[in-house]
Amino acid sequence: MLTRKQRDLLAFIHKRVQRDGVPPSFDEMKDALDLRSKSGIHRLITALEERGFIRRLAHRARAIEITRLPEDLAKSTGFTPRVIDGDLPDAEAPPQARRVLVEAQDVPLVGRIAAGVPIEAINDSAGHIAVPGHMLDRGGDHYALEVRGDSMIEAGINDGDVVVIREQRSADNGDIVVALVDGQEATLKRYRRAKGMIALEAANAAYETRMLPEDRVRVQGRLVGLIRSY
Structure with a gap:
């Protein structure tokens, strides 16, 4: 379950990625959500990442990738998660390779x-x-x-x-x-x-x-x- 602000931010990021091919800057996110400082955006981004809706990619500018959308928003926008082709091992990934969400x-x-x-x-x-x-x-x-x-x-x-x-x-x-x-x-x-x-x-x-x-x-x-x- 997302808060209204989290949902609004996710929808705004998705819209800009669809339009421009890259996510908006933090200043653009702040202005779009009418927040007073970027610290509020940092909190929303962290919450969306912890809930699995986005992931941040290291060493890349504007490094935010949408991994999923709420069902109704995905249907209305035709969103399909990006799939990377390749063979995956049958065995479970080692513990050090698993993604860990940090509070x-x-x-x-x-x-x-x-x-x-x-x-x-x-x-x-x-x-x-x-x-x-x-x-x-x-x-x-x-x-x-x-x-x-x-x-x-x-x-x-x-x-x-x-x-x-x-x-x-x-x-x-x-x-x-x-x-x-x-x-x-x-x-x-x-x-x-x-x-x-x-x-x-x-x-x-x-x-x-x-x-x-x-x-x-x-x-x-x-x-x-x-x-x-x-």
Whole structure:
């Protein structure tokens, strides 16, 4: 059973795929459903995936594929699931090959973080975002931040991505962290500590590593996941 919003989103995605050959962007979905933020779309997409109506394909732009529709909607649109031809083994697939649906959890989407020149920390609130449970560490508090800037692109973190952060006050060398500088500037960087100094390293050759006395830097959390919309 789908909620009205879930059904409306599924129908909109199907209509756009039929028309354009590709799914709509998250911004187009948000506008079509008259939602205030993309976090609501993330929750709806996760719910549709968990119920088996869509699947998301890794490493492809706008990577959403409709696998089935509610019976009445399928009849009215003539929908037929895509079938991949090929021989299938008679034996049951090994456990590691089976698809596992992971429950999503809502975490606060608390603002924007600079992956470039540091900006003011946690500068607005955008509600909540659904995050797959496997990204979250047990027993920890988590929050999400929208990335602004390109200084971490070589670590696979792009402008506009949403990073999932485990709240903590310490980090190991090599961790990607939210670092608060001088109590007012927050940035997303790789963390290294040596001889009373903290190195905040970018993952982009265009940016220099910042070296700061450790009393000027406070770790606010460690990167544990990333969500990208297309």
